[in-house]
Amino acid sequence: MSALVLGHMNPDTDSIVAAIAAADLYSKRGFDVTPAAQGAPTPETEFVLKKFGLSAPQVVSDVAGKDLYLVDYSDLAQAPQGMDSATVLGIVDHHKLGDVTTSSPLEAWIWPVGCTGTVLKNMYDFYGVEIPKNIAGGLLCAILSDTVIFKSPTCTEADKKAVEALAKIAGVSDVVALGMEMFKVKSAVDGTSMHDLVFRDYKDFDMNGNKVGIGQLEVVDLSILDKVKAGLQEEIAKVKGEGRHSVFLLLTDIMKEGSEMLIVSDDPAVVEKAFGVKPDGSSVWLPGVMSRKKQVVPNFEKAFK
Amino acid sequence: MSALVLGHMNPDTDSIVAAIAAADLYSKRGFDVTPAAQGAPTPETEFVLKKFGLSAPQVVSDVAGKDLYLVDYSDLAQAPQGMDSATVLGIVDHHKLGDVTTSSPLEAWIWPVGCTGTVLKNMYDFYGVEIPKNIAGGLLCAILSDTVIFKSPTCTEADKKAVEALAKIAGVSDVVALGMEMFKVKSAVDGTSMHDLVFRDYKDFDMNGNKVGIGQLEVVDLSILDKVKAGLQEEIAKVKGEGRHSVFLLLTDIMKEGSEMLIVSDDPAVVEKAFGVKPDGSSVWLPGVMSRKKQVVPNFEKAFK
Numbered sequence: 001m002s003a004l005v006l007g008h009m010n011p012d013t014d015s016i017v018a019a020i021a022a023a024d025l026y027s028k029r030g031f032d033v034t035p036a037a038q039g040a041p042t043p044e045t046e047f048v049l050k051k052f053g054l055s056a057p058q059v060v061s062d063v064a065g066k067d068l069y070l071v072d073y074s075d076l077a078q079a080p081q082g083m084d085s086a087t088v089l090g091i092v093d094h095h096k097l098g099d100v101t102t103s104s105p106l107e108a109w110i111w112p113v114g115c116t117g118t119v120l121k122n123m124y125d126f127y128g129v130e131i132p133k134n135i136a137g138g139l140l141c142a143i144l145s146d147t148v149i150f151k152s153p154t155c156t157e158a159d160k161k162a163v164e165a166l167a168k169i170a171g172v173s174d175v176v177a178l179g180m181e182m183f184k185v186k187s188a189v190d191g192t193s194m195h196d197l198v199f200r201d202y203k204d205f206d207m208n209g210n211k212v213g214i215g216q217l218e219v220v221d222l223s224i225l226d227k228v229k230a231g232l233q234e235e236i237a238k239v240k241g242e243g244r245h246s247v248f249l250l251l252t253d254i255m256k257e258g259s260e261m262l263i264v265s266d267d268p269a270v271v272e273k274a275f276g277v278k279p280d281g282s283s284v285w286l287p288g289v290m291s292r293k294k295q296v297v298p299n300f301e302k303a304f305k
Numbered sequence: 306m307s308a309l310v311l312g313h314m315n316p317d318t319d320s321i322v323a324a325i326a327a328a329d330l331y332s333k334r335g336f337d338v339t340p341a342a343q344g345a346p347t348p349e350t351e352f353v354l355k356k357f358g359l360s361a362p363q364v365v366s367d368v369a370g371k372d373l374y375l376v377d378y379s380d381l382a383q384a385p386q387g388m389d390s391a392t393v394l395g396i397v398d399h400h401k402l403g404d405v406t407t408s409s410p411l412e413a414w415i416w417p418v419g420c421t422g423t424v425l426k427n428m429y430d431f432y433g434v435e436i437p438k439n440i441a442g443g444l445l446c447a448i449l450s451d452t453v454i455f456k457s458p459t460c461t462e463a464d465k466k467a468v469e470a471l472a473k474i475a476g477v478s479d480v481v482a483l484g485m486e487m488f489k490v491k492s493a494v495d496g497t498s499m500h501d502l503v504f505r506d507y508k509d510f511d512m513n514g515n516k517v518g519i520g521q522l523e524v525v526d527l528s529i530l531d532k533v534k535a536g537l538q539e540e541i542a543k544v545k546g547e548g549r550h551s552v553f554l555l556l557t558d559i560m561k562e563g564s565e566m567l568i569v570s571d572d573p574a575v576v577e578k579a580f581g582v583k584p585d586g587s588s589v590w591l592p593g594v595m596s597r598k599k600q601v602v603p604n605f606e607k608a609f610k
């Protein structure tokens with residue numbers, strides 16, 4: 001039985017490309033693996049796959065009894081059904097260490113860098129395996145996406161170095177132009193349902209026993225979202241109604257470098273506790289906040305303690 | 306504040322040497338770290354430290370508020386007091402993934418190999434840092450100890466390759482002879498209390514809600530333990546009385562390549578369920594069983610489900 005290489009729920013570009021790249025690397029190391037995803041690619045990811053001639057991985061929703069390599073997460077809340085009886089053989093990630101545990105030794109590469117793609121670039125080098133041109137392009141875009149073209153506070157020197165090397169392999173001469181092209185695709189909201197916008201990059205967290213959902217939409221100009229803001233507010237209220245303590249949606253302006261956060265919570269005071277800023281009704285502007293992982297999740301985790 | 310590099314409870318040679326080596330490597334990468342241990346070295350570890358001119362790390366029993374790098378474990382049950390308020394910045398390990406979680410991204414190198422020393426040897430290479438001669442000797446012994454001189458089923462090609470390279474750096478020409486010398490020291494039981502023998506290499510596990518202790522004594526000939534067996538049986542009954550479901554003590558004969566397991570349990574049938582062999586009174590001979598991690602813990606975890 002081929003092991004699945006599988007990213008998190010509501011897959012973003014890193015999660016999809018990392019599954020493709022890790023499956024390529026594991027295969028070349030002699031393991032029997034297949035890339036998979038917990039959903040279809042977002043418009044941004046579709047742009048990236050098409051640009052570099054990559055195929056979207058098969059969609060998987062139940063992993064009961066399967067062997068797994070996880071990419072881009074280690075939280076059970078972001079895993080599919082059937083994890084109880086699945087066997088995790090490996091993890092490649094760049095997030096905090098979640099609550100996935102294993103019964104046997106595994107291979108985990110988890111680094112405090114901006115993107116799983118950066119870890120994978122280094123794993124290819126470590127094992128002396130050449131990175132295929134199309135996968136290099138995908139990894140390059142994953143890093144540009146996760147680091148918001150180097151602007152996110154999660155971006156490290158290792159990410160910049162990886163981008164430089166990957167751009168050479170992929171034959172990309174202007175990585176910033178490629179990044180802006182990708183973020184313009186990501187910014188488009190026309191023809192997308194409110195539900196799909198909220199879940200485009202959404203994760204549930206267990207914060208001291210409370211189920212907390214945090215989504216993020218990144219746009220090149222916040223005004224793009226003016227016409228959908230009321231709809232998004234309604235939609236996150238619905239999502240909260242499904243048994244969550246809070247749902248927060250970050251509307252991130254990558255040029256202004258800050259986020260407006262839409263709020264629906266059993267305890268709205270947790271926002272002021274987390275960020276020291278009083279919300280204006282059901283939203284708050286958080287200057288400089290661009291990273292859910294580095295700036296939003298840790299602050300909420302402290303506030304929920 | 307200097308971060309601590311800290312191995313597990315009841316430190317073995319790998320746990321102590323890995324803390325020394327990881328602290329050396331992290332320091333050379335520019336991090337402010339100090340090696341530490343959750344106890345004094347065993348006779349085997351003392352032999353290794355003396356042989357290669359290394360110093361035993363400071364003993365630490367409370368890590369409240371401290372920054373930590375964990376080596377050789379990721380289980381809260383093997384962590385010291387104060388873990389709730391400590392911050393785990395990294396993990397180097399070769400065991401199953403335990404229940405340690407973090408609030409921020411960390412650096413984890415966890416490989417399915419025979420010894421943390423093998424992972425560290427590869428980390429030195431990855432970062433292009435030269436391994437000091439004395440640390441190479443320590444890592445070499447840690448690998449020989451954990452893999453029972455390559456005889457354990459946990460031993461991988463990566464461990465053998467690491468030993469070969471480390472032996473050259475340390476100037477050791479006959480690694481098997483060094484291993485046997487070390488295991489003879491480890492085999493000595495004279496003048497050691499029953500308590501110290503049980504806890505020489507002992508770990509508590511949470512198995513489906515049950516606290517289960519598993520210790521291991523490795524000797525070059527099982528007859529060495531004839532005169533202490535009754536005393537060990539009494540001692541593990543005492544340890545079980547402190548609120549454990551079961552305590553198992555593996556008496557491993559590294560030449561015959563098998564283990565006699567001493568048993569004290571609320572449900573002795575779990576042993577037959579785990580190994581398919583009916584215990585003879587309070588002990589059972591398990592041919593070929595040498596590794597707690599690979600052969601004993603996974604079997605018990607399944608049996609406890």
